Amino acid sequence: MTTLKTKVLPADGHLAATSSGARARHTPLMPSAGMRRVWLTLLGWGIALIIFFPILWMVLTGFKTEAEAIADPSLIFTPTLESYVAVQARADYFKFAMNSVVVAFGSTLLALLIAIPAAYAMAFLPTRRTKATLLWMLSTKMLPPVGVLVPIYLIFRDLGLLDTRSGLIIVYTLMNLPIVVWMLYTFFKDLPRDILEAGRMDGASTFQEVVYLLLPLTLPGIASTGLLSVILSWNEAFWSLNLTSSNAAPLTAYIASFSSPEGLFWAKLSAASTMAIAPILIFGWLTQKQMVRGLTFGAVK
Amino acid sequence: MSKTRASGRTVGGLRSLSLQAPAVTLLLLWMLVPLGMTVWFSLQRYNLLMPEMVGFAGLENYEFLFTDPALWRAMGNTLVLVGSVLTITVVGGVLLAVLFQQEFPGRGIARVLAISPFFVMPTVSALVWKNMMMHPSNGVLAWLAGVFGLPAVDWFSALPMTSIIIIVAWQWLPFALLILLTAMQSLDEDQVEAARMDGAGPIAVFFYITLPHLKRAISVVIMIQMIFLLTIFAEIYVTTSGGPGLATTNLAFLIYMQALLDFDVGLASAGGVVAIILANIVAIFLVRLVARNLES
Numbered sequence: 237m238t239t240l241k242t243k244v245l246p247a248d249g250h251l252a253a254t255s256s257g258a259r260a261r262h263t264p265l266m267p268s269a270g271m272r273r274v275w276l277t278l279l280g281w282g283i284a285l286i287i288f289f290p291i292l293w294m295v296l297t298g299f300k301t302e303a304e305a306i307a308d309p310s311l312i313f314t315p316t317l318e319s320y321v322a323v324q325a326r327a328d329y330f331k332f333a334m335n336s337v338v339v340a341f342g343s344t345l346l347a348l349l350i351a352i353p354a355a356y357a358m359a360f361l362p363t364r365r366t367k368a369t370l371l372w373m374l375s376t377k378m379l380p381p382v383g384v385l386v387p388i389y390l391i392f393r394d395l396g397l398l399d400t401r402s403g404l405i406i407v408y409t410l411m412n413l414p415i416v417v418w419m420l421y422t423f424f425k426d427l428p429r430d431i432l433e434a435g436r437m438d439g440a441s442t443f444q445e446v447v448y449l450l451l452p453l454t455l456p457g458i459a460s461t462g463l464l465s466v467i468l469s470w471n472e473a474f475w476s477l478n479l480t481s482s483n484a485a486p487l488t489a490y491i492a493s494f495s496s497p498e499g500l501f502w503a504k505l506s507a508a509s510t511m512a513i514a515p516i517l518i519f520g521w522l523t524q525k526q527m528v529r530g531l532t533f534g535a536v537k
Numbered sequence: 538m539s540k541t542r543a544s545g546r547t548v549g550g551l552r553s554l555s556l557q558a559p560a561v562t563l564l565l566l567w568m569l570v571p572l573g574m575t576v577w578f579s580l581q582r583y584n585l586l587m588p589e590m591v592g593f594a595g596l597e598n599y600e601f602l603f604t605d606p607a608l609w610r611a612m613g614n615t616l617v618l619v620g621s622v623l624t625i626t627v628v629g630g631v632l633l634a635v636l637f638q639q640e641f642p643g644r645g646i647a648r649v650l651a652i653s654p655f656f657v658m659p660t661v662s663a664l665v666w667k668n669m670m671m672h673p674s675n676g677v678l679a680w681l682a683g684v685f686g687l688p689a690v691d692w693f694s695a696l697p698m699t700s701i702i703i704i705v706a707w708q709w710l711p712f713a714l715l716i717l718l719t720a721m722q723s724l725d726e727d728q729v730e731a732a733r734m735d736g737a738g739p740i741a742v743f744f745y746i747t748l749p750h751l752k753r754a755i756s757v758v759i760m761i762q763m764i765f766l767l768t769i770f771a772e773i774y775v776t777t778s779g780g781p782g783l784a785t786t787n788l789a790f791l792i793y794m795q796a797l798l799d800f801d802v803g804l805a806s807a808g809g810v811v812a813i814i815l816a817n818i819v820a821i822f823l824v825r826l827v828a829r830n831l832e833s
Contacts, residue, residue: 277641283633284647287711291653293677294665306675350559357556366553369561375820376568377764382789384571384809386578386802391570410567417560442552471658473771474789478797491660492775502668502675509661520656521649524715 291517298507305502319507326504329511332490337515338401339476339486340469343408344462347416350409352458355420356446360432370421373414381411381474392479401484404476408469415468416461423457424450456526463523470516487512572813578806585800598807608808610783611791612815618702618787619766625706626762627755630713635747637714638721648718655711663775666704667693697777697784704772709765713758720754721747767816788812 285292297305299315323329358366388407389398397403427450435449451458473488480489491512494505582594602608637648654662670677671692679689692700724747732742770789773779779786779794786794792812796805 273641276636276639277643280636280639280641280644280647283636284650287707288650288653289677290662290665290670290707291657293669294661297669309677309680350563353556354560357553361553361556363553369557373560373564375817376564381768382770382792382796382809382812384575384813385793386796386806386809387571387574390574410563413560413564442556467656471656473658473660473774474768477771477774488658488660488771491658491664492771494664505664505668509664513657513661516658517653517656520653524649524652 291513294506295510296506297502298510300503300506302501302503305506319503320511323504323508323511327490327493329490329508332485332487333511333515335401335404335480335484336470336486336488339404339408339484340466342401342405343412343469344465346405346409347412347465348420348458348462351413351416351420352446352451355417355424356450358417358421359424359427360429370418373417377411377414385478389478397479399480399483399485403479404484404486407475407479408472411472411475412465412468416465419461419464420454420458423454423461426457427453460523460526463519463526467516467520575806575809575813578802579810581803581806583802583806584804585802594803598803599810601804602807602811607783607786607791608811611786611788614698614783614785615767615787615789615815617698618705618769619763621702622705622709622766623759623762625702626709626713627758629706629710630717630758631748631751631755633710633714634717634721634751635743637718638724652711652715654708655715657708659708659771660775662708663704663772666700666707667776671700693777694781697781701769701772701776701785704776705766705769708772709762712762716758717751717754720751724750763819767819788815 293309296311298319299317300313301316301318304310304313358370392398392403397406431453432445432449435445440448470486471488473492476486476488477492480486491509494501494508579598580594580596582590582592582597584590633651637644637651641647668676671679673679673689673691676689676692678692682689690696729742729746732746737745768789769787770793773785773787773790774793777785779790788808789812792805792808795801795808799805
């Protein structure tokens with residue numbers, strides 16, 4: 237924390253003193269401060285609610301009857317669970333949810349396992365090619381998946397990986413690997429080198445160094461990297477729609493199956509959507525503060 | 538002296554290489570094998586519907602592709618989509634970050650609500666917008682237009698590209714906000730206060746202090762979003778299926794149609810190669826920009 241502050245601005249004491257004095261003098265001179273606060277509150281909440289509205293509306297619609305769902309918008313209705321019951325009767329939510337959980341967490345663990353040694357080497361044993369390797373890794377992310385869909389599809393077909401969880405885990409691991417390596421690299425690089433060197437002096441092997449020093453010290457960074465990887469895998473729709481059909485289909489496929497209903501079934505669609513996003517939305521709410529550290533690639537402190 | 542350093546580097550380099558090997562090898566395989574196959578297929582006559590018509594096609598697929606107006610249309614659409622969404626999310630994200638940095642009651646909850654769309658899967662957000670927001674007769678927007686006595690808009694047939702842009706921007710604006718808001722928190726209040734003392738108005742403070750402070754964060758936002766926006770698929774798949782006509786067909790969707798709907802593997806692969814080249818042009822430009830900004 238201290239390094240951040242000094243890095244931002246070398247504010248000298250003189251400047252700080254003047255400005256805090258100014259703040260004290262200005263406050264009573266601003267009669268509009270109260271009004272300003274009211275406007276800010278209205279604006280802030282107004283915009284937040286507009287952005288959130290589609291999600292709110294979807295959740296509410298899931299508790300309506302089909303007739304109410306397509307009637308004029310109304311906040312007053314008797315909540316019912318009939319859509320949830322109907323949706324569950326049509327397709328087993330838990331099967332899809334289980335696939336999503338296994339694939340998202342499985343691919344994240346695997347990506348971390350492969351990325352930690354690589355990021356360690358890049359951060360603590362840099363060579364002249366390290367920067368170039370990192371940039372190259374990131375550039376593989378820009379490869380449009382659709383450009384390689386056909387070969388991957390054919391390879392998967394021949395290896396029997398189509399519509400399997402392992403197949404999807406492999407794809408997601410590779411899909412997120414560049415971002416995971418890059419993020420871990422930034423976190424590792426921030427760690428003071430002498431801590432690891434002290435461990436080496438005491439005779440720690442590379443493996444011990446990583447497991448007993450590096451990982452515990454950078455746990456928050458590793459966590460935020462993992463969180464982002466889980467969210468990206470959970471929401472990924474291109475590979476999951478094209479490589480799975482029934483056995484390994486995750487929640488993205490579950491939802492897509494509701495996209496062309498015969499007629500209007502908005503309440504059921506909303507109920508299904510709510511169930512599909514609820515786990516990851518709550519997960520995101522709980523972890524957003526933590527996650528943001530990783531998302532910024534260490535560029536924003 | 539130089540000799541020892543050189544040998545030290547080699548030993549360290551070897552260890553470094555062996556530790557990086559799994560990640561690098563896997564990514565190389567993941568990139569080169571399909572890439573090689575895509576290039577190979579793109580030079581073949583390979584249509585799953587016409588199994589007897591196989592063989593070397595040379596540049597036939599590319600010729601067909603480049604003379605097909607659909608390709609140029611799709612490229613144009615891709616650029617319009619990426620450009621519009623980037624502009625909206627960066628400008629909107631900066632403004633919202635400034636707003637949510639001010640103190641007001643319930644700010645924490647308001648922030649969480651505003652970043653929520655980022656966690657919603659693209660298929661769901663596309664379905665919700667298509668059915669419940671933008672539906673021409675029963676959607677919330679149609680109802681709202683009715684309240685104000687305006688005619689309802691049939692979004693996906695009258696303004697297809699605009700509709701897609703709105704949906705995608707709704708998903709990514711929260712992401713920009715999340716990053717920029719974090720960056721705002723390290724903005725030095727004393728510096729702002731000092732500028733105010735010197736007579737700078739809020740607009741001057743914004744342009745001379747806030748915006749320069751956000752520069753690196755903005756380049757991160759642009760880079761990450763570009764990676765994802767170039768390959769937008771689910772939103773189009775669920776809403777317009779690339780139509781009406783080719784109005785919302787981007788490169789990703791065009792190749793998808795050729796590969797999986799027309800079963801023309803050769804042509805789709807040629808499209809894939811074009812998409813990869815295009816992405817690499819963008820990547821070179823971007824990686825330079827971001828690398829420069831992240832270095833300092």
